[in-house]
Amino acid sequence: MINHIPARSGASFKLKKDQRLLVYNPEGKQVSDMILINEHDINEKLSSGKTFDYEESILITKGNYIWSNRSNRMAYIVEDTCGRNDFLLAPCDSKTFAHFYDSHDPSPSCLGNLSHELQKYGIHKDAIPTAFNLFMHVDIAAQGSLRVLPPKAKAGDYIEFKAEMDLIVALTACSAKDSNGGSFKSITYEVLR
Amino acid sequence: MINHIPARSGASFKLKKDQRLLVYNPEGKQVSDMILINEHDINEKLSSGKTFDYEESILITKGNYIWSNRSNRMAYIVEDTCGRNDFLLAPCDSKTFAHFYDSHDPSPSCLGNLSHELQKYGIHKDAIPTAFNLFMHVDIAAQGSLRVLPPKAKAGDYIEFKAEMDLIVALTACSAKDSNGGSFKSITYEVLR
Numbered sequence: 001m002i003n004h005i006p007a008r009s010g011a012s013f014k015l016k017k018d019q020r021l022l023v024y025n026p027e028g029k030q031v032s033d034m035i036l037i038n039e040h041d042i043n044e045k046l047s048s049g050k051t052f053d054y055e056e057s058i059l060i061t062k063g064n065y066i067w068s069n070r071s072n073r074m075a076y077i078v079e080d081t082c083g084r085n086d087f088l089l090a091p092c093d094s095k096t097f098a099h100f101y102d103s104h105d106p107s108p109s110c111l112g113n114l115s116h117e118l119q120k121y122g123i124h125k126d127a128i129p130t131a132f133n134l135f136m137h138v139d140i141a142a143q144g145s146l147r148v149l150p151p152k153a154k155a156g157d158y159i160e161f162k163a164e165m166d167l168i169v170a171l172t173a174c175s176a177k178d179s180n181g182g183s184f185k186s187i188t189y190e191v192l193r
Numbered sequence: 194m195i196n197h198i199p200a201r202s203g204a205s206f207k208l209k210k211d212q213r214l215l216v217y218n219p220e221g222k223q224v225s226d227m228i229l230i231n232e233h234d235i236n237e238k239l240s241s242g243k244t245f246d247y248e249e250s251i252l253i254t255k256g257n258y259i260w261s262n263r264s265n266r267m268a269y270i271v272e273d274t275c276g277r278n279d280f281l282l283a284p285c286d287s288k289t290f291a292h293f294y295d296s297h298d299p300s301p302s303c304l305g306n307l308s309h310e311l312q313k314y315g316i317h318k319d320a321i322p323t324a325f326n327l328f329m330h331v332d333i334a335a336q337g338s339l340r341v342l343p344p345k346a347k348a349g350d351y352i353e354f355k356a357e358m359d360l361i362v363a364l365t366a367c368s369a370k371d372s373n374g375g376s377f378k379s380i381t382y383e384v385l386r
């Protein structure tokens with residue numbers, strides 16, 4: 001069953017060990033922030049720092065694992081038809097909108113949407129770490145400076161994950177203008193049981 | 194007063210808003226992992242993701258701020274005589290030693306030392322995020338792959354911070370062999386009141 005995440009919103013669900021998750025970019029050029037939590041202990045969660053450690057790379061794609069703060073494998077990336085994701089930047093929130101866009105409109109943000117989803121499982125907003133940002137294109141210059149570019153993802157690109165433990169998954173259709181090539185689109189996903 | 198952190202150990206202390214903290218590399222080529230926590234609310238802590246967002250760089254040095262998970266400035270880097278630090282990799286722990294060095298000796302790790310220090314303030318090990326790794330030299334290749342190199346820091350190099358809020362600070366003298374050029378040395382620090 002294909003599930004839709006409307007523009008600027010989020011979703012959450014459980015993914016059992018060995019189940020596959022496909023996250024699609026139906027229209028292209030849209031980012032999706034992902035948080036993974038151990039279903040049986042919400043204090044274990046994905047960690048960019050541990051993932052960079054064990055994968056020895058900051059560009060995480062097909063063939064890489066997502067690791068937890070306790071050094072356990074949480075998910076394996078089976079396929080990634082786009083190939084460019086980000087695991088450096090924190091989820092967008094109302095404060096980043098104010099800082100970068102001088103925008104004070106109360107539109108939903110990824111952090112707000114992730115927090116709304118994860119509070120159903122008892123996870124507090126402050127406990128949400130840096131998300132794995134599917135399809136996000138952050139250019140890293142030689143001197144380390146970062147630039148957020150439009151996603152390279154075309155309509156139909158997808159990423160397939162295999163769960164390495166029982167997981168709570170939260171996903172968004174990202175709400176930051178610059179991250180999504182200037183327009184807000186939906187994300188779809190499918191759990192293969 | 195100069196405080197010593199013996200090789201492979203840690204320390205913690207409070208740093209009030211506007212106080213300066215100097216962290217010295219007395220012998221050179223030694224990493225120090227740093228965690229910053231809001232003294233008045235332990236759920237607010239340093240965030241690599243938010244720091245990369247607002248500083249628009251992954252190489253954090255003189256002139257940069259360290260930001261919190263709530264998008265507040267925690268500390269400003271006033272001086273950095275070495276100029277090369279890391280904010281990508283998670284603190285070393287017994288599992289990273291087993292993975293990278295096939296070492297199962299029960300030597301202290303940065304995560305162990307940070308956890309020991311921070312539990313005095315009620316902070317659980319699972320809540321320790323990616324540390325700001327002072328003097329750590331992680332090479333980032335064009336395709337994103339990472340290599341841990343010996344620190345560029347020479348004996349006497351130091352980093353000076355100004356606190357932007359009341360802080361709990363935890364610091365280590367890092368325990369990972371490859372991160373410190375193959376030998377374990379001390380770190381010293383001084384709080385200017």
